[in-house]
Amino acid sequence: MHWVRDIWQALKAWAAPTRRVAAVVEGDTPTSLPRRDLVLLTEGGEPWSAVMLCPCGCGQRVELPLLPQVKPRWRLEVDSQGLPTLHPSVWLTCGCKSHFFLRKGKIIWV
Template structure:
């Protein structure tokens, strides 16, 4: 079980918008359980290198996206002080059994309407 990051009690309240709730220095320190609609960034003294959250599909799988612009593919992450989390480009998760394709914009999930509706 990961240790090092303490999640304040109020972060477990039912937030509607997705948001970043904290940062850890390595991916091993990401808590095993995260509040609903919450993400954690991995940053070791510099800009974030990763962002991690539980997929909004509810199947229980964890998403880990590279945010280091020096490596590809890379996602950009923004969260204004009074706004929700945005991630670009879209998140397109495949695991051989399912496909979860969505956008995270201003703290909301927008499911992609793909040309083919295929759940792998």
């Protein structure tokens, strides 16, 4: 029955609205986050972290460091339409343990 789950997840990913960079915030993480979108945290105009709620719906906050000297770190690209792409994949090691890619605003489940 794994194939049914895989097809269902693929259909949900295809039909789901895209995620965007909702806000750029100077300083600390905001207390509330948008349900679908990414928040980019900056300091002095330089991005240092991307924060979002887990796309599985569990409500876990996912904070991804963007600074080159931090390990692990992610690279964020935002296209002209505001659609984010993250490199590498996001794999949560606690909580729901979701594993996904964010490509051009779409979640691709692993």
